[in-house]
Amino acid sequence: MTAKKSREQQKQETRQNIINAAFACLDAEKSLSSLSLREIARNAGIAPTSFYRHFKDVNDLGMTLVDEAGLMLRQLMRSARRRITQESNAIDTSVDTLMEFINENKNVFRVLLREHTGTSAEFRSAVQREIQHFIKELSDYIMHRQKISQQLADLQSEAMVMIVFSAGAQALDAQPNQQIVIAEKVKHQLMFVQLGVRQFKPK
Amino acid sequence: MTAKKSREQQKQETRQNIINAAFACLDAEKSLSSLSLREIARNAGIAPTSFYRHFKDVNDLGMTLVDEAGLMLRQLMRSARRRITQESNAIDTSVDTLMEFINENKNVFRVLLREHTGTSAEFRSAVQREIQHFIKELSDYIMHRQKISQQLADLQSEAMVMIVFSAGAQALDAQPNQQIVIAEKVKHQLMFVQLGVRQFKPK
DNA sequence: TATTTCAGCGTACAAGTGTAAGCTTAATGT
DNA sequence: ACATTAAGCTTACACTTGTACGCTGAAATA
Numbered sequence: 001m002t003a004k005k006s007r008e009q010q011k012q013e014t015r016q017n018i019i020n021a022a023f024a025c026l027d028a029e030k031s032l033s034s035l036s037l038r039e040i041a042r043n044a045g046i047a048p049t050s051f052y053r054h055f056k057d058v059n060d061l062g063m064t065l066v067d068e069a070g071l072m073l074r075q076l077m078r079s080a081r082r083r084i085t086q087e088s089n090a091i092d093t094s095v096d097t098l099m100e101f102i103n104e105n106k107n108v109f110r111v112l113l114r115e116h117t118g119t120s121a122e123f124r125s126a127v128q129r130e131i132q133h134f135i136k137e138l139s140d141y142i143m144h145r146q147k148i149s150q151q152l153a154d155l156q157s158e159a160m161v162m163i164v165f166s167a168g169a170q171a172l173d174a175q176p177n178q179q180i181v182i183a184e185k186v187k188h189q190l191m192f193v194q195l196g197v198r199q200f201k202p203k
Numbered sequence: 204m205t206a207k208k209s210r211e212q213q214k215q216e217t218r219q220n221i222i223n224a225a226f227a228c229l230d231a232e233k234s235l236s237s238l239s240l241r242e243i244a245r246n247a248g249i250a251p252t253s254f255y256r257h258f259k260d261v262n263d264l265g266m267t268l269v270d271e272a273g274l275m276l277r278q279l280m281r282s283a284r285r286r287i288t289q290e291s292n293a294i295d296t297s298v299d300t301l302m303e304f305i306n307e308n309k310n311v312f313r314v315l316l317r318e319h320t321g322t323s324a325e326f327r328s329a330v331q332r333e334i335q336h337f338i339k340e341l342s343d344y345i346m347h348r349q350k351i352s353q354q355l356a357d358l359q360s361e362a363m364v365m366i367v368f369s370a371g372a373q374a375l376d377a378q379p380n381q382q383i384v385i386a387e388k389v390k391h392q393l394m395f396v397q398l399g400v401r402q403f404k405p406k
Numbered sequence: 407t408a409t410t411t412c413a414g415c416g417t418a419c420a421a422g423t424g425t426a427a428g429c430t431t432a433a434t435g436t
Numbered sequence: 437a438c439a440t441t442a443a444g445c446t447t448a449c450a451c452t453t454g455t456a457c458g459c460t461g462a463a464a465t466a
Contacts, residue, residue: 029322050414117316119232159392166365189362196399210433253444
């Protein structure tokens with residue numbers, strides 16, 4: 001038996017339906033900018049004009065999706081760090097966690113990747129902000145773990161995130177067995193960065 | 204005085220007009236997939252239906268643009284290597300060359316970046332191929348210069364290219380003074396990778 | 407109970423899209 | 437010199453798009 005729904009509950013529910021429908025559409029070969037209001041409405045099971053009761057624009061919805069995707073990624077990082085015990089497998093654990101996330105939330109990761117270089121300047125900077133959060137949190141962790149300067153930690157963190165995200169992009173289009181190869185590859189590359197920073201002496 | 208044009212010459216000329224018009228359109232906030240045939244035709248100064256005399260599709264044109272962009276990038280690499288004399292400034296020269304290229308051909312670099320994570324699987328793999336070329340040529344250079352195994356050179360090269368491309372993406376949206384900061388940053392990060400590979404001992 | 411609010415709907419329209427069909431006209435082939 | 441070819445044009449059609457307008461009915465409020 002379904003519970004009696006208050007008006008507010010109902011509204012939040014359809015709002016969530018729209019968001020889910022949008023993510024579902026993006027799963028295919030659609031970007032936020034090429035996604036049409038009518039298509040989203042169709043998928044969410046509402047009339048096109050009803051969309052406006054919840055969002056001002058498709059842009060408005062898009063910003064919501066980016067925020068939500070960024071949030072999921074940050075939560076992921078925390079869960080990954082909780083799994084790390086010895087320093088030696090910090091890289092392995094992080095990469096495995098992210099790769100797992102990408103596979104289970106392809107569309108979510110895709111939004112970030114796609115809009116990062118997409119056609120909307122607003123989306124681009126929104127994604128950029130989310131990535132900066134991501135980098136910053138990793139940087140703090142690295143600084144604490146490796147006892148290096150903040151400057152070095154920032155540089156290392158950013159380099160690592162760029163490498164990992166690029167690998168993620170490859171993984172999105174790759175077969176499962178290739179994904180394992182990609183994961184191994186990126187682990188080595190992250191190791192290079194870590195070793196390099198340790199060796200680095202600022203002149 | 205304009206030379207008398209043969210039919211074939213004229214055709215190649217308008218074909219090039221279309222290509223230039225497309226690149227010009229992409230300079231704005233347009234991706235290949237969101238670019239309309241009519242818009243290109245308008246910009247090229249031809250009737251919409253005349254487009255078909257030169258390309259089967261917008262897809263067909265898109266592949267041509269990706270190929271052309273990739274070619275320019277490979278030519279750039281060669282010119283950069285010609286400028287390098289001592290090993291010490293190989294990174295600096297390469298980064299400076301690329302940053303210069305990005306600024307002078309924003310739209311060209313944008314096509315590669317955008318379609319790399321774009322909505323067309325065909326474009327994505329086409330760009331991926333171009334990037335692989337780019338990586339391979341750098342890898343050969345690194346292997347020869349640093350006397351390391353091909354496996355290590357491939358890994359190093361790919362990591363470096365990913366870092367540089369990410370920096371390029373940032374530079375596209377950045378002010379000139381920020382671009383200098385970005386260039387410095389990426390040089391350090393590439394140094395880390397190089398140092399790390401040198402330190403790396405496969406277990 | 408009577409009134410107000412508002413999520414969702416249907417209709418309607420102007421604007422833009424890809425592309426099919428057929429014409430014009432000038433360069434090419436014979 | 438005549439016939440052929442083909443680049444480029446105009447017109448036309450069926451679609452999709454965003455969104456303005458006004459209605460309905462049920463939940464919220466008084």
